[in-house]
Amino acid sequence: MRTPPLDDLDHAILDRLQRDSRTIAESIAADVGLSAAAVQRRIKRLRESGVIAREVAVLNPKALGQAMTFVVEVEMERERSEVLDAFRYQVDADPNVQQCYYVTGAYDFVLIVIARDMEDFEEFTQRTFFDNANVRRFTTSIVMRPVKVGLTLPLPTKRT
Structure with missing residues (x-):
């Protein structure tokens, strides 16, 4: 699968998600200046393209x-x-x-x-x-x- 070109908004969304994948789209949207629906579409594209490889819970060993x-x-x-x-x-x-x-x-x-x-x-x-x-x-x-x-x-x- 080809990696889509990423812009500053994608990077801002990815930064938030890699620190806490449970961050809701509304919160990310408020931080990056997009609508929640636009953030959700971008996240879906990032998942489907493989930029977001997995989302996991990090456990304390x-x-x-x-x-x-x-x-x-x-x-x-x-x-x-x-x-x-x-x-x-x-x-x-x-x-x-x-x-x-x-x-x-x-x-x-x-x-x-x-x-x-x-x-x-x-x-x-x-x-x-x-x-x-x-x-x-x-x-x-x-x-x-x-x-x-x-x-x-x-x-x-x-x-x-």
């Missing part, structure tokens, strides 16, 4: 017993497409993996992983790394305190 976060760098044994694809599918299906990036550099993947405790993380490492002959090595950093967590994108500011 600690409140749900997922107290620990890990940054894991993974080096694969081989860089064959079937090996990489198999690992991608494996981590995509694992609920402990919050984010996975295929990267350049010394490692092939960087994962953001959550776990209840160290025992839970050890079980994750066993099934994901030790039981996988295609993983050469991995290194883990334990997040001591999240400083910034989010998925908001910088948007162009209004032109004057």
Whole structure:
């Protein structure tokens, strides 16, 4: 699907929605100077075109017993497409993996992983790394305190 050209009003709408997707069209309309119906039409177009990929509830991991976060760098044994694809599918299906990036550099993947405790993380490492002959090595950093967590994108500011 082709991305439509976006103007300053689209950017203003997207800025509001990415901070709080429950913001009602009337509130956005008042801020951007459009009617609520015009805002709703634009939001519909942004959803249909894929600019708005998903709308989700952001949950507090600690409140749900997922107290620990890990940054894991993974080096694969081989860089064959079937090996990489198999690992991608494996981590995509694992609920402990919050984010996975295929990267350049010394490692092939960087994962953001959550776990209840160290025992839970050890079980994750066993099934994901030790039981996988295609993983050469991995290194883990334990997040001591999240400083910034989010998925908001910088948007162009209004032109004057």
